[in-house]
Amino acid sequence: MKLKKNLAISETGFVFDPSTGDSYTLNTTGLEIIQMLREGKNPEIITRKMTKTYDVDANTFERYYYDFIGMLKQMQLVAPDEE
């Protein structure tokens, strides 16, 4: 899944979509996931990294991960051909 190209993501977790003017605030785990998505990492790599860093098993994380991806799609933050 690819994020919209022109999305501005700051280190503080502030996300700005310059095509709509909408802005969002991410918590630290959300920011980590978004940064990995931007680097082109696939869900398997992201799951491995997050389960290694945090006290969460792969099944639980995946559930949260796909919820989060659904939210990104709903907010139209993913590249159009990926929606």
Place this chain on the structure above:
Amino acid sequence: MKNNKLTIAISGLNNVDSPGPGIPVIRGIRESKLFESRIIGLAYENLEPGPYMHEFVDKTYKVPYPSEGVEQVMERIEYIHELESVDVIIPNFDSEIYAFIRLADRLNRMGIRTFLPTLKQFEERHKSNLPQFGKTHGVKVPQSVAVTSFEEIEDLKRDEKIGFPLMVKGKFYDAYKAQNLEQAFIYFNRISARWGLPVVIQEFIKGTEVNVVALGDGNGQTIGAVPMRKQYITDKGKAWGGITLDEPSMLDFARHLISSTKWRGGIELELIRTPDNELYMIEINPRLPAWVYLAVAAGQNLPEAMVLLATGNDVLPFTDYEIGKMFIRYSFDMICDLSEFEKLSTLGEL
């Protein structure tokens, strides 16, 4: 630049909760590094804040409402010109643009420049003419019908020419969304009592409202254009906060329209972006909007460019602007002396 000190007369000084564009236009002009300016305010009411904002307005004259007649306006401008040697006039209200278009040649002969749309451009973009305008210039517009009685709205509904919800709009200002005939009746009466007839009935387009401020050179070239989305809207539908967008489709839309109409002067496009990313034009305002200072702050000083064009200078088109630049309006209690209010009320000058 031919003349580096210009006397510029500007209206729209009602910097209130539904502000006129006068003060934001002046802010842009004041920031010019190409010319100095003496600003002459043209005020309609004694309590417009602009005349008392001396850092922006050097001298103010009361002027008659255009509805009192073009000759009355002209007479007052002649008086002001005699005292002030006005170089440029920038009218900022929709309701006065028509009068100044009609006066433009006479003003020009007096040495007063304007930079306004032609009468044809002004007339064809009226809300009631939108369907034809859309066809002529190849842009999507909502179905719009000008009505002079409530019965006509009932006919439109019965003949299924327009459905609910629909927008009820004044010919110059005001717009309400009506969910049914009862609401349409209330809004029709409210708007016709305030702004007269006709009232415009417009198809409601679902989506996000976005706006573009632009300046056309009159030959089809866009001198500048900045797209914006309102982030906070007042109960009067005015932007209290907004942000510049990175939206090439909106810029293409504005450039196409200015090229097709050969628009001359400032313009504000009110657009709806549908969930399918289609742009519908719901209104064209034939002047710079009250949020024009956002464009100045983002790197396109459109008021300055307009003055340069009015005074016969070549202006290169802007190629860039800062994305994500925001404005937030605020209210501020300005303290004024009674003597100033007295002066403007009794002498018509301040």
